[in-house]
Amino acid sequence: MGCDIHLHVEKRVDGKWTQIIGINEPEIKYLENTIADIKARGEKADYWERLLEEEKNGTSGFIYDGRHYLLFALLAGVRNQYEITPISEPKCMPNDVSSEIKSISEEWGCDGHSHTWLTAKELTEFDWSQTVVQEGWVSENQYQVFMERGRPESWSGGVGGGRVRHVSNTEMNRILKEKYPWEENDSFYTLVKWALPYSEIVGSFYSWSVPKMKELAGNDLESARIVFWFDN
Structure with a gap:
């Protein structure tokens, strides 16, 4: 629950x-941007406009x-x-x-x-400024981002499926360098950890x-x- x-x-x-x-100014901005995106697609935004008016009432x-x-x-x-x-x-x-x-x-x-x-x-x-350790499963692309920036842009708490393979960081490094032909139809995920400050989280x-x-x-x-x- x-x-x-x-x-x-x-x-x-x-x-x-x-x-x-x-009023929550970031929420107002978010709703205004959402409404603009919806209308740009030619769709109705009645629900979101009602939410915006409620937010503006405070x-x-x-x-x-x-x-x-x-x-x-x-x-x-x-x-x-x-x-x-x-x-x-x-x-x-x-x-x-x-x-x-x-x-x-x-x-x-x-x-x-x-x-x-x-x-x-x-x-x-x-x-x-204190930090807390985050962890998650990342794909090959996101592992590359993690290696370059020290953190991934997206991750998952768990990944499953018939062609999904969970590998170590060492094995993921090998896969990125030289994937064997019989591995090309598989999706590889590895677990990574990184620290972020409370302020950012x-x-x-x-x-x-x-x-x-x-x-x-x-x-x-x-x-x-x-x-x-x-x-x-």
């Missing part, structure tokens, strides 16, 4: 935490609304198959949470878990969400926070 995050944004105003409504979950297990592990140690140290273990729902977010949380009841919160200070001061959460939280906080990085929990 999949795990999802329910993330909301608050700002402390006159000593009281207040729910903040906003939500309290605008900082992040997706499914990324490494990010979940980093934020609260949830789905931590990577065995990494999170920014913080779950702290429970803050006692002074805004009434709107408290009400949403209560609607989830026992289906919600790992309630917690992080300030803009915690998000910005975290060391996002979590994408727009680092490049947009964290700076946005810093912007909301202004001169007091503890005056803005995300309040969130998970369900699965």
Whole structure:
């Protein structure tokens, strides 16, 4: 069963935490580009246009609304198959949470878990340059990319089929250099590992969400926070 995050944004105003409504600018851009591509093909984009209008109306979950297990592990140690140290273990729902977010949380009841919160200070001061090892099965072409750049452009968690052969890196090097005639109808895959910084893996959460939280906080990085929990 999949795990999802329910993330909301608050700002402390006159000593009281207040729910903040906003729009996710990267998501707006993505939807606009998607609509343009669909219309360029002469197709209708009604569904995507409705999504765009909903996004433009804003939500309290605008900082992040997706499914990324490494990010979940980093934020609260949830789905931590990577065995990494999170920014913080779950702290429970803050006692002074805004009434709107408290009400949403209560609607989830026992289906919600790992309630917690992080300030803009915690998000910005975290060391996002730390790395985590990735691994995956790559084809001959992607193995060449891996050898040239230190990482593949695409990979798979597993590959199967009648003509698929799993080989060592050493054997893949030999195949790339000189494939034997009787191997030409086979597809070869080898397992590779490479390290990437957290900042790159979590994408727009680092490049947009964290700076946005810093912007909301202004001169007091503890005056803005995300309040969130998970369900699965």
